[in-house]
Every structure is written in structure tokens, then in C-alpha cells.
Amino acid sequence: xxxxxxxxxRQSAIVRKTDGNxxxxxxxxxxxxxxxxxxxxxxxxxxxxxxxxxFTSMLILSANFKFRPAIGTPAYLYWxxxxxxxxxxxxxxxxxxxxxxxxGTCVLQRDMTWTIEPSPLLAEDNVVSAAISRFYDAFAxxxxxxxxxxxxxxxxxxxxxxxxxxxxxxxxxxxRAAVILGDQTSTSCRDWRALxxxxxxxxxxxxx
Numbered sequence: 001x002x003x004x005x006x007x008x009x010r011q012s013a014i015v016r017k018t019d020g021n022x023x024x025x026x027x028x029x030x031x032x033x034x035x036x037x038x039x040x041x042x043x044x045x046x047x048x049x050x051x052x053x054x055f056t057s058m059l060i061l062s063a064n065f066k067f068r069p070a071i072g073t074p075a076y077l078y079w080x081x082x083x084x085x086x087x088x089x090x091x092x093x094x095x096x097x098x099x100x101x102x103x104g105t106c107v108l109q110r111d112m113t114w115t116i117e118p119s120p121l122l123a124e125d126n127v128v129s130a131a132i133s134r135f136y137d138a139f140a141x142x143x144x145x146x147x148x149x150x151x152x153x154x155x156x157x158x159x160x161x162x163x164x165x166x167x168x169x170x171x172x173x174x175x176r177a178a179v180i181l182g183d184q185t186s187t188s189c190r191d192w193r194a195l196x197x198x199x200x201x202x203x204x205x206x207x208x
Contacts, residue, residue, distance in 0.1 A: 033166055039112040039174035044182045048195050050175065053113040055139055056204055057171045058154070060086060060106050060114045061164050062135070068163055069108045077103040077116065079131045091119075103128050104204065111178075112170035118204045129201070136200035143193035150176050152189060 045053070060077060063084035069075060078085045078101045091102040104116040122129045142152060153172035160168060179185055 037170035041110045042177040045178050050178055051195055054175055056116050057114040059135055061168050071108050075106045077106050079128045112174040116204050122201045133200045143189040145189045147189055
């Protein structure tokens with residue numbers, strides 16, 4: 001930097017040079033977000049419940065959303081334009097067409113897993129229940145391996161947007177802690193897969 005610049009100009013140049021990253025998340029902001037998404041209250045869970053919460057959480061985190069989820073605040077999952085979308089707007093506030101794409105009411109828990117109150121639409125044959133079934137099939141295929149559950153957890157998924165990456169990492173930390181508490185670290189994914197119910201939406205019911 002040119003030392004001949006006035007002190008105020010040099011200070012402004014330094015600020016411009018170090019101003020943030022493209023997503024607006026500086027290192028200090030990230031560390032704060034990391035701490036605030038630390039799983040709390042993780043406990044030993046029945047294996048079926050742990051698997052159901054993992055499935056439900058991965059479904060919700062596969063959705064498109066641009067807001068920071070808050071613990072205990074309802075969010076609403078939709079299947080729109082062939083992709084999952086998470087919104088703070090409930091189905092009663094949308095058009096009839098949007099209500100027909102409603103999958104369920106989602107809530108982030110203190111341990112950074114998600115629960116969902118499934119929409120009545122999932123009990124019928126429609127595009128929403130079909131999308132759930134496809135996600136379920138992909139989830140079951142992911143478990144068709146001798147790796148352990150911890151080895152397939154989404155600690156960092158580079159293609160995800162910022163908040164999805166942040167909460168996927170938090171989910172991973174939560175599930176890993178629950179697996180360790182339950183002395184299930186050596187359980188292979190195929191053993192977990194054997195616990196899958198035949199009906200795809202049954203996991204959503206179990207995770208409530």
C-alpha cells in the first residue's frame with residue numbers, strides 16, 4: 001500500500017481489502033454460527049428412532065431455503081417445481097395449488113435433529129408422496145454399504161448453500177454423539193438398513 005496516502009485513506013483501503021466473503025460469512029460469523037448450532041441435550045435413542053430422525057433431517061436439509069432455522073419454530077416443507085422447498089409460510093397462507101404441494105410441518109430440535117408432522121397428503125397417491133418415496137429409495141441405497149453410519153454422515157457437503165451446510169454439519173455431530181452414547185459405532189449401514197420399514201412415510205411418523 002502507498003504510504004503517501006493520508007492515514008484515513010489507508011484505513012479505508014484496508015477495510016475494502018478485507019471485506020467479507022461472497023456469502024457474507026466472515027470467520028468470526030462462522031465460528032459464532034458453529035457454536036450456536038452445537039447439538040445440546042443429545043441422549044441415547046432407540047435405533048429405529050435415531051434412523052428415523054436421520055432420514056427426516058436429511059430430507060428437510062435437502063430442501064431449498066435461504067433463512068436461518070430457529071429451534072422450536074415451525075417451518076413448512078413443500079414439493080415445488082420438482083424440488084423440496086422449506087418455507088416459513090404455512091400452507092393456509094398459500095394458494096390452493098401450493099397447498100397441494102405441502103409435505104409437512106418441520107421443527108428443529110435442540111439436538112439439531114428435525115421432526116416433522118406429515119401432511120395428510122402423504123397418505124394419498126400424489127406427486128408429494130411419490131417424491132417422498134424416491135427420497136426414501138435413495139436413502140435406502142445410501143445405507144447399502146459396509147461403512148458405519150458415522151462414515152456416511154454429511155459433515156461437509158460442498159454443493160449445499162451455507163445454512164444447509166451448517167445444519168447438515170450440526171446434524172452429523174448430533175447423530176455421531178447419539179451413536180457413541182448408544183455404543184453403536186461399529187454397527188454397519190446394512191444393519192441400520194435392515195430397520196427400515198416397508199412404507200416410506202413410516203419413518204416420518206416415527207421421528208415425531
